[in-house]
Amino acid sequence: MTEQSDIFQDSCNKYADEAKAVFFLGNIVKGKQFKYAIAEKYFSHRFIRQILLSLAYHATPQQIRNKMHEKSFEKAPLNIEQNSGIRIPSQVDAGSLHVVYKIAGEDGKHYALSVCKAMFRDTSSALAHAKQQKREQEYYKCMFKEVPELILDESYFVYEKPDKNTSVMFTRDFIQGPIRDIFFIKKNEIEKMLDANPFLDQQLKSFVDVAIKNRLSIEHNQLDILGMNNLSIAGPVGEEKLVFIDPHERGNKTPKMELKIHNRISYLQQIVSERTPQG
Numbered sequence: 001m002t003e004q005s006d007i008f009q010d011s012c013n014k015y016a017d018e019a020k021a022v023f024f025l026g027n028i029v030k031g032k033q034f035k036y037a038i039a040e041k042y043f044s045h046r047f048i049r050q051i052l053l054s055l056a057y058h059a060t061p062q063q064i065r066n067k068m069h070e071k072s073f074e075k076a077p078l079n080i081e082q083n084s085g086i087r088i089p090s091q092v093d094a095g096s097l098h099v100v101y102k103i104a105g106e107d108g109k110h111y112a113l114s115v116c117k118a119m120f121r122d123t124s125s126a127l128a129h130a131k132q133q134k135r136e137q138e139y140y141k142c143m144f145k146e147v148p149e150l151i152l153d154e155s156y157f158v159y160e161k162p163d164k165n166t167s168v169m170f171t172r173d174f175i176q177g178p179i180r181d182i183f184f185i186k187k188n189e190i191e192k193m194l195d196a197n198p199f200l201d202q203q204l205k206s207f208v209d210v211a212i213k214n215r216l217s218i219e220h221n222q223l224d225i226l227g228m229n230n231l232s233i234a235g236p237v238g239e240e241k242l243v244f245i246d247p248h249e250r251g252n253k254t255p256k257m258e259l260k261i262h263n264r265i266s267y268l269q270q271i272v273s274e275r276t277p278q279g
Contacts, residue, residue: 018046019053021117023065024072025099026091028054076169077157078103078113089113093179095227095246102174110174119165123158126166130156133170133248140223140247143214147206151244175243179234182242183225183264190271193233193240200233201275203242208272211265219261222250226260 021027029051057065069088073080080087081104089101098114105111120126134156141151152172161167182190194201211218225231227246234243250257 017117017119018049020119021099022050022053022057023060024068025115025117026057026065026069027094027099027117028057030094072115072161075159075161077159078169078171079106093229095230097246097248097251098170103171111171112174114170114172116168116170118168120167121165123160123166126158126168130158130168130170133168136248140244144207144210144244144247146210147203147242149241149243150203150207151247175234175245176236177234178236179229179232179243179245181229182231182233183267185233187271190233191275194271194275196238197240200240200242204268205272207242208265208268212269215262215265218265219258222253222257222261224248224250225264226250226257 027050029047066088073088080089089103091099092102092112093100097118098116101113101115103111103113116126116129118129120129134154137151137154141153144150152175154170154172157169157171159167159169185193194204224246225244230244230246232243232245233240235241
């Protein structure tokens with residue numbers, strides 16, 4: 001009976017965390033995420049719950065939503081400028097672990113602010129998560145050091161939110177868009193980009209070389225090249241760069257996802273090999 005109670009409580013906590021991410025961080029399902037889920041044939045119970053919560057979010061008056069968003073950033077350890085009359089940053093994206101915003105730094109530059117959606121129950125668990133994410137980021141930055149500008153430096157902040165829960169924020173330089181998932185760009189379009197952009201061409205060759213050399217490790221640890229826009233081509237026409245936005249390992253590792261990572265590496269290898277003169 002106790003075990004069933006624990007399972008029920010854990011389920012309630014997860015649902016509450018997802019609801020907070022939607023209403024306090026604006027982590028709603030948007031059109032591109034829905035299209036991505038259709039293309040990937042991936043509709044998990046969690047994603048369906050997020051869709052239902054998103055519908056409830058849209059039915060909530062804007063004034064109430066604004067107050068909840070402001071509350072979420074009330075104790076943020078960064079200077080948050082006003083955006084449309086309320087003190088919240090401008091949201092630019094959302095992934096499986098974070099909601100991403102654009103903020104202005106004191107140096108005049110813009111930065112990406114990733115706010116962790118998980119609601120940690122204490123500071124030690126939040127700090128452990130932040131350190132693990134940092135270790136992975138540094139490990140893969142070192143692994144792909146031959147690929148210039150692929151992985152950006154990242155800093156983190158652990159702080160207490162107004163609801164007394166602890167949260168984590170990550171900051172990095174803001175990546176200029178458009179940002180397009182490399183696996184959702186048509187192959188002939190990628191080839192045209194590579195023809196017109198030697199820097200991008202060399203980046204992709206170097207990325208594939210490193211991925212092949214470390215293939216067993218990447219696939220076994222399930223480096224997440226599956227998440228939407230994680231591995232992308234970003235920037236204006238003629239100035240595109242290959243960027244790895246979230247160089248982290250998947251939390252929910254499965255043989256199916258490992259095979260998918262394998263196939264995606266093979267796809268990129270095919271693009272590069274077809275461009276390499278034979279003999």
